[in-house]
Amino acid sequence: MLDDLKIIGELDKGGMFDLIYKFPDHCLEAVNIAKDVTSKIQFENILNVVITGMGGSAIGGDLVRMLAFKKSSIPIIVNRDYTMPSFVGNKTFVIASSYSGNTEETLAAYDEAKAKGAQIAVITTGGKLKEKADADNIPAIVVPAGLPPRAALGFSLFPILMLFQAMGIEIDGAANVEKPISLLKKMRDDYSPKTPEKNNPAKQLARKLFGKIPVIYGTANLTDVVAARWKGQMNENAKHPAFFNAFPELDHNEIMGYEGDIDLLKMLEIIILRSPNESERMKKRIEITRDILKEKVAGVTEIWPQGDSFLEHTLSHIMLGDYASAYLAILNNKDPKEIDFIDKLKEQMGD
Numbered sequence: 001m002l003d004d005l006k007i008i009g010e011l012d013k014g015g016m017f018d019l020i021y022k023f024p025d026h027c028l029e030a031v032n033i034a035k036d037v038t039s040k041i042q043f044e045n046i047l048n049v050v051i052t053g054m055g056g057s058a059i060g061g062d063l064v065r066m067l068a069f070k071k072s073s074i075p076i077i078v079n080r081d082y083t084m085p086s087f088v089g090n091k092t093f094v095i096a097s098s099y100s101g102n103t104e105e106t107l108a109a110y111d112e113a114k115a116k117g118a119q120i121a122v123i124t125t126g127g128k129l130k131e132k133a134d135a136d137n138i139p140a141i142v143v144p145a146g147l148p149p150r151a152a153l154g155f156s157l158f159p160i161l162m163l164f165q166a167m168g169i170e171i172d173g174a175a176n177v178e179k180p181i182s183l184l185k186k187m188r189d190d191y192s193p194k195t196p197e198k199n200n201p202a203k204q205l206a207r208k209l210f211g212k213i214p215v216i217y218g219t220a221n222l223t224d225v226v227a228a229r230w231k232g233q234m235n236e237n238a239k240h241p242a243f244f245n246a247f248p249e250l251d252h253n254e255i256m257g258y259e260g261d262i263d264l265l266k267m268l269e270i271i272i273l274r275s276p277n278e279s280e281r282m283k284k285r286i287e288i289t290r291d292i293l294k295e296k297v298a299g300v301t302e303i304w305p306q307g308d309s310f311l312e313h314t315l316s317h318i319m320l321g322d323y324a325s326a327y328l329a330i331l332n333n334k335d336p337k338e339i340d341f342i343d344k345l346k347e348q349m350g351d
């Protein structure tokens, strides 16, 4: 079934497999769009950065916050609210990111940032956010429209990376973006529908998760945001329940759940997203936990990233999770693109 996807039209242009395949192309296009804008911005005495957005637009901010965590000398906050933190002022750089440009929380947060005199840039395809930025003379990075927001990650992540580069906030691997993009291009061939399941780790992973509840574990400030992305992709693409948590916090509470009902636990497939940057103590903690859990659950799979830099590790984990979620959709007999429950909810909310 996974080796015969053509028959259900899933490879059509604009289908989820096509969009996942194009992730590296989106990243490159985003870099080219963003650099024209970022090169013209004057940053004045920035003391902190706030990225404001919701859903798929906020996760690009979370990823960059995670990537910058160990090296940035200034605080970076991701804000998912109508309002801004009270410290925001004229030495704050605010990045307002909304793919549609019409998300009410992000528009309200933008207005408050403006009123507080923050330095601002917006990332959007258009909508009211672009109108506001134009009226206020605020730099706007305008990315192509028409994608489901979760498939537009390249267009939210890379412009933020470029803004960070321009602000002088160092991110391992971001100085030469061609390298991670080439890695993604190699990986997409390995994971593509054309590569048979026996040689395709993404198809094999989907097969392992089919009929099980994935519990995805990352590590704080190394892979925790990627674990959240995997969970969201399993939910939205595969229509599959999934949960995530992160080391070391999970060892202080969640671990106790594994003393529970064995029949429930046998439904769980644990995925641990590893990183070569784990400290020795963290590595020891993860491995002890893994050995305790593997006796209790259906299975524990550890996934190591590809590439050399933190950015490459992060992108490689994302690409595997995206592909595995789309294959899991096929096994679940679902269209990875539809989001009927979200659409229904929005309709009933009167959005």
Ligand SMILES: O=P(O)(O)OC[C@H]1O[C@](O)(CO)[C@@H](O)[C@@H]1O
Residues within 6 Å of the ligand: 054, 055, 056, 057, 097, 098, 099, 100, 101, 102, 103, 106, 149, 150, 342
């Ligand atoms: O990027 P936008 O257009 O602000 O949307 C934010 C989020 O809201 C949603 O449209 C759901 O309401 C998501 O799909 C999206 O990630």
